[in-house]
Amino acid sequence: MTATDNDSNNDLSSTPAQEHRWSGRLILWAVVLTLANVLADLAIGSPMMVLPQLLEHFDTDQAAWLGASAMLAGAIWSPLLARSADLFGLRRILIGTLLLACAGALICFTAPNVWVFLAGRFLQGAAFASIFITVALARRICAPRVAMALIGLVTSGSSVVGVVEPFVMEPVIDRFGFRSVFLLAALLAVVAAVCVRAVVPEAPVRATGRVDVGGALLLGGGLAAVLAYVSLGSELGLLSGAALALLTAGAAGLVGWVYFARRVRDPIIDLRALSRPILLTLLALVLAAGSFRSMLQLTSIIAQVPADLGLGYGLGDGEAVAVLLATPNLGIVVGGTLAGWVAGRYGPALPLLIGIALGAVATFGMLAGVSSLPVALGCGALVGMAAGAIGASGYNLATGTEAPERQGTTAGLVSVVLAVGSVLFSFTGAEILKATRLPGRSESAVEGVYGYVGMAAALFALAAIPATALLLRHGRRRGQSSRGAARLGEQVTRERWR
Structure with a gap:
């Protein structure tokens, strides 16, 4: 087989x-x-x-x-x-x-x-x-x-x-x-x-039950408030009253959702039905999405820093921004398309791990790319391919292990996780640059840029752990299916000889 x-x-x-x-x-x-x-x-x-x-x-x-x-x-x-x-x-x-x-x-x-x-x-x-x-x-x-x-x-x-x-x-x-x-x-x-x-x-297939509107509002509102705190916290002030109110409201909404999800008959997301493969997939996605989104953000920032400032990084005065942002988009198309093709033949766990590995290589390459436009373009294309492969493989992995009547809900959960990772770690990268900003300047020190790249590389490395576990699990299932098919073939052969 x-x-x-x-x-x-x-x-x-x-x-x-x-x-x-x-x-x-x-x-x-x-x-x-x-x-x-x-x-x-x-x-x-x-x-x-x-x-x-x-x-x-x-x-x-x-x-x-x-x-x-x-x-x-x-x-x-x-x-x-x-x-x-x-x-x-x-x-x-x-x-x-x-x-x-x-x-x-x-x-x-x-x-x-x-x-x-x-x-x-x-x-x-x-x-x-x-x-x-x-x-x-x-x-x-x-x-x-x-x-x-x-x-x-x-x-x-x-x-x-x-x-x-x-x-x-x-x-x-x-x-x-x-x-x-x-x-x-x-x-x-x-x-x-x-x-x-x-x-x-x-x-042709639909689920039965009802829409848990209260649970949906608690989950969606809680996520939105937490994401608002993360994405807008630097502008409002992380410890300001408005920011802390957003964080408190978001945390309360999410806690309330978890509490009621375990007690209502038909929750918006059944926490008890989240299998180990889905949880591993979501963990890999939140880390990997945070990494490649934060790298795209960094690319747009350094593209507007003149190289002649002598900061150790910089790709121009902004004239390269369009090309630097277009290149990853092309990579996303190529990476997502190839990942879907590979998943149809070998399963989605393999292209997910390949995408994460490709993203890690491209991220390390940006240590040189922050001061070299050709290197930055090459790394941007690879990061885009990684992003396309990770997104397509994540959806394939999560929905492929679900019954058809739950695939919409699971795919929605994947989208939310991708958004959470993108916002959370893009904000973290921005804070790293802010903490290393040069006195009286809008630019950051080169150490901050390297720290930003290091954070993204570490996220890819961490994402590889659950992705590897998923690939090994797929290999074990494949081996079990092959052994089962072999035993069935031997039994059929014996019956024919009888």
Whole structure:
């Protein structure tokens, strides 16, 4: 029995697969699902392209709130939408998510003040759910081997937008104004919703039960408050009253969710059902996501530091930023696509570990890349490939061990963990740079930059531990299946000779 056969047999899905091989219809599904995920990238990143104009228009200095609001809203939406998708249909909830994001973008487009704008961003944050819903859809409408490759495409293909977005959006903004990014996001959401409705089939298996709205609000609100403290703490002051109130509220929400999740009949996430492989996967993802996101943040920072300052690092005056940010996006597409293909043949644990190892090598290479543009570009491409492989493999690992009626919820949990790791360790890296800032300067000492790189490398090394355990577990299961198949073959042979 091959590794592929093992993966298929070990998948807990009892859903009758509609697609066992690649076809024109499946390629069309992949394009439409990727389009839905493009909206998530645009919804999260759209204010960053026009942040100075937004600050001036709304007469505010709260840049962090304007930038992070959609991701924080996504943390609130995710548990509720993930469970709803399992209960009421993945395609139906995906369409609803896209329409919510459309409404939010239109509110942002017409917002007369910053509070209305933030309300629009709250609705726009629902687009965050499109990623894990498309993953669960891929699992249910395709055979396991095909689904893994499709997940690699839909989770990484949207990064192509990151390559062309700055070059396409800049003339649009110049021609139609900074608010045009929100109008474009609204139009894209409508197009994606129509395409999903017309092209993608509904998943045939649904869960039974109810939506634990209280649990969803406790979990989502608690996560959002903690992430707000982490991402906005440096601006508010880590020990300020507002920051401590966010942290306290977040901790209380999460504690309350854990308490009730163990007592209600149908919790939003059944903690008792989280198996060891899923927990190992989530641990590897939170560490690895924190590492590659923090490295992307560092790259954008050092790209704007002139090399002639003599600090020991620096890649220019900002002219290299577009290229340095486009390169990892290309790497994400390549890494995610290859990881899906490899997972379909050898299981997702192998590409996860390869992605983590690749990220570690690229991170160590940035010790030289902080002062050399060619090295930085090469390392950025490798970090992007690592990010694509880690994301696709994480979704494949977590959803592949779940029953079909829980795959949406589990995929949502993966998305939340990736966001938590990204925010937590990007903030930690920023604090390292702040602690080593040169007196009277905005730049940090080279020791701080090296410490930042060291932190990211250590995270990759730690992520390799649970990833290795997952690979070894897969090898043991493969060996057990092979021995079982051999025994069955011997028994059949004996029966024939009789």
